Amino acid sequence: MQNPQDVQRHVDALRELCPQAAPRMALVLGTGLGTLADAMEDAVRIPYASLPGFPRSTTDSHAGCFLLGSLSGVPVICQQGRCHLYEGYSPRDVCAGVRVMRGLGAAGLIITNAAGALNPRFDAGDLMLVTDHINATGRSPLTGRNCEAWGPRFPDMSAPYDADFQRLALRKAAELGIRLERGVYLCTPGPQLETPAETRFYRAAGADAVGMSTVLEVIAARHMGMRVLGLSCLTNKNLPDCMAEATLEDIIASANSAADALGRLIRAVLPDM
Numbered sequence: 495m496q497n498p499q500d501v502q503r504h505v506d507a508l509r510e511l512c513p514q515a516a517p518r519m520a521l522v523l524g525t526g527l528g529t530l531a532d533a534m535e536d537a538v539r540i541p542y543a544s545l546p547g548f549p550r551s552t553t554d555s556h557a558g559c560f561l562l563g564s565l566s567g568v569p570v571i572c573q574q575g576r577c578h579l580y581e582g583y584s585p586r587d588v589c590a591g592v593r594v595m596r597g598l599g600a601a602g603l604i605i606t607n608a609a610g611a612l613n614p615r616f617d618a619g620d621l622m623l624v625t626d627h628i629n630a631t632g633r634s635p636l637t638g639r640n641c642e643a644w645g646p647r648f649p650d651m652s653a654p655y656d657a658d659f660q661r662l663a664l665r666k667a668a669e670l671g672i673r674l675e676r677g678v679y680l681c682t683p684g685p686q687l688e689t690p691a692e693t694r695f696y697r698a699a700g701a702d703a704v705g706m707s708t709v710l711e712v713i714a715a716r717h718m719g720m721r722v723l724g725l726s727c728l729t730n731k732n733l734p735d736c737m738a739e740a741t742l743e744d745i746i747a748s749a750n751s752a753a754d755a756l757g758r759l760i761r762a763v764l765p766d767m
């Protein structure tokens with residue numbers, strides 16, 4: 495369920511396992527993007543399995559652990575692997591990691607994902623700065639009794655992705671020569687990929703990319719007042735009039751090949767966040 499007591503228990507357990515941890519920023523690494531963790535300095539690895547009751551990813555492509563350490567000299571906590579609605583988890587389970595990282599003191603969140611490109615101008619292998627999102631899951635991590643210590647009953651969503659973080663990411667991407675598209679990310683419950691008609695519908699609704707994560711976690715992060723930077727790795731083109739079969743292997747291979755640019759971008763923005 496992951497109510498406030500459960501989250502506090504995980505925070506206390508992490509503090510006991512890693513007393514020196516004082517993360518300033520939180521990171522969630524999506525499908526195929528876990529290698530950024532290798533660049534962390536003095537990383538302490540805490541498997542989700544060592545936190546009783548913490549939801550664990552059931553997908554092979556997601557390692558399940560927190561990493562505490564520093565990246566570009568900034569103290570960070572990193573979620574290597576996350577769980578999703580399609581695994582049967584509740585929205586509160588899906589957001590447990592973000593809640594815990596905030597509980598440990600992280601003020602900002604960099605959240606990444608693998609997504610299909612709906613905007614015909616975008617290519618597989620591109621990175622996209624998330625400027626806004628559409629929650630097409632029909633679910634919310636805020637359903638049920640509100641925890642006032644976390645945030646308000648009706649949190650504002652007029653600017654879920656921090657404007658300064660967006661400007662910083664665009665500037666650093668330009669300096670590094672990394673192509674960074676901008677767009678709206680739409681989250682479906684999955685796990686099935688989209689039909690041509692669904693793809694057309696999501697594009698008409700204003701989405702530039704589609705995936706199965708991120709949005710619920712961003713709602714939880716904003717509820718707790720965290721500033722958010724969202725980055726998508728576009729792993730495949732998802733165009734209604736020339737649908738190509740997308741396999742998990744292709745998606746992971748594409749995410750892996752964009753991981754290097756994404757890692758360089760994240761390391762460049764962190765010190766200025």
Ligand code: HPA
Pocket residue numbers: 608609610611687688704705706729730732740745
């Ligand atoms: N659709 C949904 N989720 C995805 C896709 C897609 O095309 N690519 C990567 N994650």
